[in-house]
Amino acid sequence: MLRVRTIEDVVILDGFVQGITRGLSYPTGSLLKISAHYLPNFGFELSDDNQAGFEALSLKKYFEGWERAAKVTLDTIKEATRKAGFPVDNSHLNVEVGKIVVELLMNLAKADKTRQFFLTDIGSGDGETTSAVLDAICNEGAFELAERCEFMLVEPSGENAWNAVNSLKGNGKDKKGHRINKEHKVSITMVSGTNHDFLGRLNEGESDIIYSNAVFHHMIFPTYLDTLREGLAADGVLVIGDWYTTIFKHPALIAEILEDLGIDKVKLGEFRSLFNCSEGDEKKVYAGEDMRDEIITNYRMKHYIVGIGNAFLTIPEENRDEFLEGHCAFKDRKEDLEKKGFVTDSEALGEHPAFGGIKNNVRDVDPYGAAKVGAFAKAAKPPAAANGGQDKKQKLRAAA
Numbered sequence: 243m244l245r246v247r248t249i250e251d252v253v254i255l256d257g258f259v260q261g262i263t264r265g266l267s268y269p270t271g272s273l274l275k276i277s278a279h280y281l282p283n284f285g286f287e288l289s290d291d292n293q294a295g296f297e298a299l300s301l302k303k304y305f306e307g308w309e310r311a312a313k314v315t316l317d318t319i320k321e322a323t324r325k326a327g328f329p330v331d332n333s334h335l336n337v338e339v340g341k342i343v344v345e346l347l348m349n350l351a352k353a354d355k356t357r358q359f360f361l362t363d364i365g366s367g368d369g370e371t372t373s374a375v376l377d378a379i380c381n382e383g384a385f386e387l388a389e390r391c392e393f394m395l396v397e398p399s400g401e402n403a404w405n406a407v408n409s410l411k412g413n414g415k416d417k418k419g420h421r422i423n424k425e426h427k428v429s430i431t432m433v434s435g436t437n438h439d440f441l442g443r444l445n446e447g448e449s450d451i452i453y454s455n456a457v458f459h460h461m462i463f464p465t466y467l468d469t470l471r472e473g474l475a476a477d478g479v480l481v482i483g484d485w486y487t488t489i490f491k492h493p494a495l496i497a498e499i500l501e502d503l504g505i506d507k508v509k510l511g512e513f514r515s516l517f518n519c520s521e522g523d524e525k526k527v528y529a530g531e532d533m534r535d536e537i538i539t540n541y542r543m544k545h546y547i548v549g550i551g552n553a554f555l556t557i558p559e560e561n562r563d564e565f566l567e568g569h570c571a572f573k574d575r576k577e578d579l580e581k582k583g584f585v586t587d588s589e590a591l592g593e594h595p596a597f598g599g600i601k602n603n604v605r606d607v608d609p610y611g612a613a614k615v616g617a618f619a620k621a622a623k624p625p626a627a628a629n630g631g632q633d634k635k636q637k638l639r640a641a642a
């Protein structure tokens with residue numbers, strides 16, 4: 243089995259994989275886009291010594307991909323997503339994020355009638371998530387609450403940030419025709435930055451609610467949770483909407499995608515032998531109980547990736563994206579949250595002022611569990627490894 247311990251090892255391995263998949267309409271991209279939970283299946287030996295370097299390189303790889311993406315790339319992906327016929331899409335996730343954020347806010351507002359709220363949207367894109375929160379406020383008729391809220395949107399893409407500010411200016415028209423930003427004063431600030439540097443613009447412990455949709459499957463190590471925990475008030479809540487699949491968890495599953503993307507047999511054999519896999523190994527990956535939803539979800543995800551690959555055949559090579567991402571299973575995300583000092587268990591949350599009356603803090607948006615929205619409170623006690631996390635974050639900043 244390969245042993246990947248250093249950046250040099252990654253560069254060599256990525257070179258092999260990219261050599262094998264060159265010429266495909268949808269190449270893999272760097273293995274450092276895969277969730278750290280699954281990197282050991284690809285020969286990675288993660289340690290305190292190499293994690294910060296790997297994480298910095300991973301962020302760089304993601305940013306390079308976004309820089310390469312042109313309008314034609316995004317339009318082609320959007321069209322392929324529509325054709326894939328998923329029962330839900332990103333806008334469904336945003337609506338659910340909006341609803342749960344407002345349920346939490348209303349509880350906090352009831353407990354303290356004069357409290358002002360600071361809300362932070364991480365990876366705000368062009369503003370759809372915050373727009374869904376404002377819509378949910380309107381649907382509840384909670385205009386007085388809206389006036390007690392200040393929003394900060396954090397987004398690394400300047401173009402997205404610009405679009406967000408413009409679209410949110412007139413957002414949130416309820417049935418009675420109230421306009422949340424014309425008639426009700428809601429303060430919205432944009433910060434052009436990433437989850438790793440947003441604390442520089444925010445006082446620690448300032449956010450009452452941090453919410454984020456469809457962002458964290460681009461972050462392969464959970465160090466972002468250290469930053470977000472620091473940013474939350476003592477009774478603060480983190481709301482995450484995201485996609486959960488395990489399609490990238492094992493080389494055998496990636497070999498299946500390559501096969502469906504039309505890779506030739508010799509190259510497929512090279513890919514498999516690089517990771518000591520044989521044809522049919524995907525069955526071993528799926529062996530075990532309760533795998534039904536995972537198998538269905540991954541099958542749909544594979545079909546979606548291949549659909550994008552086919553659509554990319556019609557656009558110039560330099561505008562094509564790469565398919566590996568940091569998706570993980572929800573149970574892995576939950577484990578990260580618990581380790582990083584968040585309360586995830588609905589019974590334990592019953593005591594929290596924001597959660598009174600909220601029974602299901604994790605909600606399925608997709609029938610097979612591929613899209614979920616969850617609300618998690620900052621635990622009173624910091625995690626045992628909190629200082630380790632801090633050190634790693636400092637190393638990461640230094641490495642970046």
Ligand SMILES: C[S@@+](CC[C@H](N)C(=O)[O-])C[C@H]1O[C@@H](n2cnc3c(N)ncnc32)[C@H](O)[C@@H]1O
Nearest residue numbers: 364365366367370371398399436437455456457
């Ligand atoms: C799929 S979009 C989701 C946008 C929006 N939240 C929504 O659901 O409509 C992912 C967004 O995350 C942003 N993003 C990527 N990496 C980030 C990081 N490290 N910190 C903050 N935002 C990031 C991207 O620029 C992009 O706008």
